[in-house]
Amino acid sequence: MANDLLKGKRGIISGALDKNSIAWKVAQKAHEQGATFVLTNAPIAMRMGEINALAEETNSKIIPADATSIEDLTNLFTEAQEILGGKIDFVLHAIGMSVNIRKNIAYEESNYDYFAKGIDVSAMSLHKMLAVAKKMDAISEWGSVVALTYMAAQRTYPFYTDMADIKAMLESIARSFGYHYGMDKKVRINTVSQSPTKTTAGTGIKGFGDFYDFADEIAPLGNASAEDCANYCVTLFSDLTRMVTMQNLFHDGGYSSTGVSDKIMNRLGEE
Numbered sequence: 295m296a297n298d299l300l301k302g303k304r305g306i307i308s309g310a311l312d313k314n315s316i317a318w319k320v321a322q323k324a325h326e327q328g329a330t331f332v333l334t335n336a337p338i339a340m341r342m343g344e345i346n347a348l349a350e351e352t353n354s355k356i357i358p359a360d361a362t363s364i365e366d367l368t369n370l371f372t373e374a375q376e377i378l379g380g381k382i383d384f385v386l387h388a389i390g391m392s393v394n395i396r397k398n399i400a401y402e403e404s405n406y407d408y409f410a411k412g413i414d415v416s417a418m419s420l421h422k423m424l425a426v427a428k429k430m431d432a433i434s435e436w437g438s439v440v441a442l443t444y445m446a447a448q449r450t451y452p453f454y455t456d457m458a459d460i461k462a463m464l465e466s467i468a469r470s471f472g473y474h475y476g477m478d479k480k481v482r483i484n485t486v487s488q489s490p491t492k493t494t495a496g497t498g499i500k501g502f503g504d505f506y507d508f509a510d511e512i513a514p515l516g517n518a519s520a521e522d523c524a525n526y527c528v529t530l531f532s533d534l535t536r537m538v539t540m541q542n543l544f545h546d547g548g549y550s551s552t553g554v555s556d557k558i559m560n561r562l563g564e565e
């Protein structure tokens with residue numbers, strides 16, 4: 295279904311690791327809607343080489359960049375503008391990693407070096423991307439930046455451990471930078487708070503499978519898929535949402551507004 299919603303737009307899409315990645319679907323949908331873009335990921339994440347297939351499919355180049363490195367990010371925005379032939383119209387930040395989660399460390403026992411690493415990779419990287427882009431004046435007026443987040447920033451989900459605090463910071467950076475970049479250059483910045491999704495980052499969380507089913511039974515529309523999330527991101531990159539900025543936008547089938555569902559109540563009644 296091509297509507298050319300992003301025709302003529304140039305973008306940077308981070309975070310496509312494999313075909314389950316939300317960013318992978320965003321790249322496919324943005325391509326379908328007429329955008330041209332570069333793909334980027336941490337050099338270490340490219341070892342498997344899966345991203346090459348996506349680059350081929352979407353006719354895009356890959357620029358390796360560790361999102362915690364100002365040098366890499368400067369190179370990313372420089373090369374992206376050269377390859378795409380002008381300023382960047384949209385950026386997807388789809389980067390998340392917690393060493394504490396990976397190592398199964400309980401929240402109260404968080405290792406602070408790991409905590410700091412998680413903040414740098416998953417939240418501060420958004421600030422760094424935006425700071426580099428703004429300094430270089432690399433994003434066009436009315437350009438749109440979207441970062442992916444999760445509702446644990448507002449409500450406690452014990453298994454999400456330090457990532458809850460990190461996502462709260464990510465959402466705050468989107469608001470704070472959204473003010474400054476909006477005032478100065480009319481660039482808009484939003485976070486999309488996505489349903490649990492079966493990706494490498496998602497399924498790495500302890501108890502993810504059970505929680506995925508729970509959320510699916512609470513949400514009136516069910517869990518939003520990665521593909522649905524990609525479609526939503528495309529609308530946010532498009533000019534149809536040009537006055538939306540500094541928002542945390544829930545994309546979760548109604549989960550965040552539902553206390554409990556009949557499905558869950560009936561199940562509890564059976565026990």
Ligand SMILES: NC(=O)c1ccc[n+]([C@@H]2O[C@H](COP(=O)([O-])OP(=O)(O)OC[C@H]3O[C@@H](n4cnc5c(N)ncnc54)[C@H](O)[C@@H]3O)[C@@H](O)[C@H]2O)c1
Binds near residue numbers: 308310336388491
């Ligand atoms: N999967 C879910 O349930 C879910 C729900 C809500 C939000 N999100 C968020 O969506 C985003 C994308 O994750 P995903 O679920 O598609 O999983 P994913 O594992 O496919 O993507 C995470 C990406 O982050 C990249 N990354 C890690 N460290 C990096 C670094 N230093 N520099 C650059 N890139 C780096 C990885 O290489 C990977 O491509 C994350 O921010 C995640 O927190 C996921």
